[in-house]
Amino acid sequence: MENERTALEKETVRICQELIRIPSVNYGDGKGDEKAIADYVVTALSEVGIDSTVYESAKNRCNVIARIKGKNPKLPGLVVHGHLDVVPANASDWSVDPFSAEIKDGAIWGRGAVDMKNMDAMILAIVRGWSQTGFQPERDIVLAFFADEEAGSHFGSRFMSAKHPEVFNGCTEAISEVGGFSVTVSGGKRLYLIEAAQKGIHWMRLTANGQAGHGSMINEANAITRLSQAVSKVGNYEWPQRYTKTVKELFKNVASATGKTYDEQDLRPLLKEIGAAARMIGATLQNTANPTQLEAGYKANVIPGQASAVIDGRFLPGFEDELNNTMKEIVGPDIQIETITRDIALEVDFDGDLVEAMCAAIKAHDPDGIPVPYTMSGGTDNKALSELGIRGYGFSPLRLPADLDFMALFHGVDERVPISSIEFGVNVLADFLESM
DSSP states (O other), X not given: OHHHHHHHXXXXXXXXXXXXXXXXXXXXXXXBOOHHHHHHHHHHHHTTXXXXXXXXXXXXXXXXXXXXXXXXXXXXXEEXXXXXXXXXXXXXXXXXXXXXXXXXXXXXXXXXXXXXXHHHHHHHHHHHHHHHHTOOOSSOXXXXXXXXXXXXXXXXXXXXXXXXXGGGTXXXXXXXXXXXXXXXXXTSOEEEEEEEEXXXXXXXXXXXXXXXXXXXXXXXXXXXXXXXXXXXXXXXXXXXOOOOHHHHHHHHHHHHHXXXXXXXXXXXXXXXXXXXXXXXXXXXXXXXXXXXXXXXXXXXXXXXXXXXXXXXXXXXXXOHHHHHHHHHHHHOTTEEEEEEEEEOOEEOOSOSHHHHHHHHHXXXXXXXXXXXXXXXXSOOTHHHHHTXXXXXXXXXXXXXXXXXXXXXXXXXXXXXXXXXHHHHXXXXXXXXXXXX
């Protein structure tokens, strides 16, 4: 068994490196290409006798699906999914080639190392190992490697859930990225954050109209002035604190682990107990709306008749109407608000056999670890699967160094994942899947 697990760890590192070296970059606006990496996944599965199917939603936008039959067809199936695309990387900003998968300082460096080719590698290594040892899970497991998660999932999980829902027949639960990772709180205890909720998305375009004219003249109907005032109000608005059940459960655990006071009227003082993770977790205590783009004008001495801005709005489960109504109040009636992208918020109960199995797998490899639910400030492909009635969690386990700013690595420069974290994670994930 020990030799098998050592081989599994080495296989996971190898596959992770090979996946990173395939630059499956998603530039947004439909400009992505997952064909080469999809071909890699198909080959990796077929080498050990696992058949898979590629679903192409547009030219070179590829999704790979495989079903591993379980011993007991009466049990509901589990979807284990990852995405194949990564965000762009500007090589000049990095200290290594972002697609080299170089091993340095005990970590694998490269775009996708964290988001989320480490998990893709764990999945592939585990099921390849099963085929070689003859292991068969109790329940059906559907492997789904999606396209386009980094740009709205329109060519990926959204396409699959709308056009090919049959591939998920019989499945009731799912696991994927951004969960099961450790956060060392003040005092040294490790919480393992399992994603049980995520904020919804409302990307908005604000448009101000005014009077076009010469830049040298007085203009009291300047579209840029109107827009900039509205954008400033949005960017500086202090959103009220709104605590969902998942947020409350997380902070009760933080208070218990650190010996601090749990005050449900204001949880913000506890943020300092969770170190660098506070940046992301703090965003789950309220709705947010951040200005991200501006567009106006075409010449220095011409006042344009129109100006626009993009706002990245994120709402907590149950608070979408508050976000939208507040935005209207902030910008006023003279600013038009247009929806660019909208997606749901999610929140599921942190209980049941699946949750118990995740917690048990973590505790088996870190007896001092404390598994807890948390809300993610972003979103995952679990949103699309939820529309098929599939309850999803974020569970790609990693035991992280206490001083690693893990959240900064998502889409960041010098993205990397410690090899020891992957070795821990693949063992936890294997135990979890083999217990299901």
